[in-house]
Amino acid sequence: MRVALLGYGTVGSGVYELIQKNTTAVKTNFDRKLEVVKILVKNLDKYKSHEAYHLFTNDFNDLKNADIDIAIETIGGISPTGDYLKHFLSHGIPVITANKDLIAEIGSELIEIAREHNTILSFEASVGGGIPILKPLQESLAGNEIKNISAVLNGTTNYILTKMYEDNMGYDEALSLAQSMGFAEADPTSDVEGYDAMRKLVILSTIGYKKHIRWTDLPLEGISRVTARDIAFAKDENYKIKLIAFSEDMGDAIYGTVRPVFITQQSKYAKIDNEFNAVLVEGDAVGELMFTGKGAGKYPTASAILGDLMDIIQNKKILPSYIYQDEVKIIKHYPKEAKYVVRFQAKDLNLLAAKLFSLFSDHGLKLTLASETQSLYVQVTESNEKTLLEKLNQITETFNCNYIHYLVYDK
Numbered sequence: 137m138r139v140a141l142l143g144y145g146t147v148g149s150g151v152y153e154l155i156q157k158n159t160t161a162v163k164t165n166f167d168r169k170l171e172v173v174k175i176l177v178k179n180l181d182k183y184k185s186h187e188a189y190h191l192f193t194n195d196f197n198d199l200k201n202a203d204i205d206i207a208i209e210t211i212g213g214i215s216p217t218g219d220y221l222k223h224f225l226s227h228g229i230p231v232i233t234a235n236k237d238l239i240a241e242i243g244s245e246l247i248e249i250a251r252e253h254n255t256i257l258s259f260e261a262s263v264g265g266g267i268p269i270l271k272p273l274q275e276s277l278a279g280n281e282i283k284n285i286s287a288v289l290n291g292t293t294n295y296i297l298t299k300m301y302e303d304n305m306g307y308d309e310a311l312s313l314a315q316s317m318g319f320a321e322a323d324p325t326s327d328v329e330g331y332d333a334m335r336k337l338v339i340l341s342t343i344g345y346k347k348h349i350r351w352t353d354l355p356l357e358g359i360s361r362v363t364a365r366d367i368a369f370a371k372d373e374n375y376k377i378k379l380i381a382f383s384e385d386m387g388d389a390i391y392g393t394v395r396p397v398f399i400t401q402q403s404k405y406a407k408i409d410n411e412f413n414a415v416l417v418e419g420d421a422v423g424e425l426m427f428t429g430k431g432a433g434k435y436p437t438a439s440a441i442l443g444d445l446m447d448i449i450q451n452k453k454i455l456p457s458y459i460y461q462d463e464v465k466i467i468k469h470y471p472k473e474a475k476y477v478v479r480f481q482a483k484d485l486n487l488l489a490a491k492l493f494s495l496f497s498d499h500g501l502k503l504t505l506a507s508e509t510q511s512l513y514v515q516v517t518e519s520n521e522k523t524l525l526e527k528l529n530q531i532t533e534t535f536n537c538n539y540i541h542y543l544v545y546d547k
């Protein structure tokens with residue numbers, strides 16, 4: 137089995153090492169010889185002292201002209217990667233990718249090309265890093281109607297929030313650390329603004345509900361507006377803040393979101409820290425299942441790619457059920473009554489507090505003043521998100537202030 141490796145960064149180098157490590161086992165167990173025959177990178181000079189320098193190239197034509205049985209893509213991004221993948225698939229060559237950006241954007245098109253050319257596209261590494269989740273969702277849970285999916289899906293932001301909470305580390309320092317450990321995307325905006333988690337949620341939801349959702353259609357908030365003071369407030373009140381991805385199939389519509397939420401210490405996510413991810417799936421037959429493990433990093437991600445590789449070696453030909461269907465109706469607000477924490481920043485906090493009491497007369501409010509940051513934290517009991525936002529917007533019109541509202545997530 138002649139493997140072409142596209143990309144040799146955090147994930148690609150991990151894949152290369154794991155292939156070397158498993159060559160004997162693959163020979164013994166499957167009677168196949170695994171061999172990396174080409175490695176595509178951008179900057180060839182970086183690899184001059186690599187023991188396998190002769191395999192490296194920065195010219196895709198070298199891969200086109202080589203005799204290749206499997207392509208593994210760990211470059212990332214949409215272009216030129218999308219064209220590379222189309223080339224392999226349209227020549228009947230199986231492709232494994234860790235690229236969630238590409239799958240969320242053109243996964244359906246790529247799978248159609250694979251189907252037409254009787255080959256495979258697999259992408260277990262694209263969601264939840266090392267956690268086996270796509271295969272269990274599609275194959276092991278095939279007898280279930282999937283009701284909802286909720287998850288911590290981004291290692292970088294979970295790492296940042298953990299370090300800010302546990303060690304009082306600053307946001308920038310925590311992000312730099314996550315980058316140095318290879319968790320973050322080339323452009324970490326994808327991580328911190330929630331795009332990465334949203335793309336993963338959409339991949340999970342498309343496979344789980346068999347309804348395609350565009351990742352740009354769902355409401356999204358990352359962690360860039362979460363302050364150290366918010367985290368301190370959460371700690372004082374016995375909560376934690378997590379970036380949660382959540383979707384629910386409501387029959388004729390889908391609710392889906394990525395947003396920072398408050399969770400209690402009893403939450404299933406309370407101990408999912410650092411680069412760990414967790415995916416909670418509810419099926420009508422099986423009930424709730426939780427999958428957890430390292431969602432980012434060199435070896436966990438390479439592990440998922442090796443899993444896909446073993447399936448291809450064994451000639452398993454199950455394509456992910458990642459297909460476009462009719463337009464799906466999207467619900468924009470959280471569909472259940474819930475508690476919220478709102479943080480306001482305003483000049484006159486006393487006047488703001490008075491206005492809040494008059495507006496929320498029917499709800500138990502708990503107010504906490506944080507005058508050192510000119511903020512007021514307001515805990516609102518059972519509320520409908522749409523109504524809550526109408527009231528909050530009324531306040532921002534009256535006062536010169538801004539706010540962030542956190543759902544208190546009950547899983």
Ligand SMILES: NC(=O)C1=CN([C@@H]2O[C@H](COP(=O)(O)OP(=O)(O)OC[C@H]3O[C@@H](n4cnc5c(N)ncnc54)[C@H](OP(=O)(O)O)[C@@H]3O)[C@@H](O)[C@H]2O)C=CC1
Pocket residue numbers: 142143144145146147148176177178179180182209210211212213216234235236237261262265318319320321322431432433434437
């Ligand atoms: N890091 C992680 O924990 C995880 C990453 N992923 C996904 O895996 C993929 C790779 O991520 P990661 O390994 O972290 O990224 P890196 O930035 O560490 O590595 C990217 C690699 O791709 C090469 N490359 C970049 N652009 C080109 C190009 N135009 N042509 C040829 N080669 C190119 C780079 O070459 P050079 O070395 O010369 O610069 C480098 O070797 C992404 O899709 C990411 O989202 C998925 C799960 C987890």
Ligand SMILES: N[C@@H](CC=O)C(=O)O
Pocket residue numbers: 262264265289290291292293319320321327332431432433
């Ligand atoms: N940047 C991603 C890497 C894995 O997908 C993350 O932090 O989770």
Ligand code: NA
Pocket residue numbers: 260261262263264265266267268269270440
């Ligand atoms: Na995975």
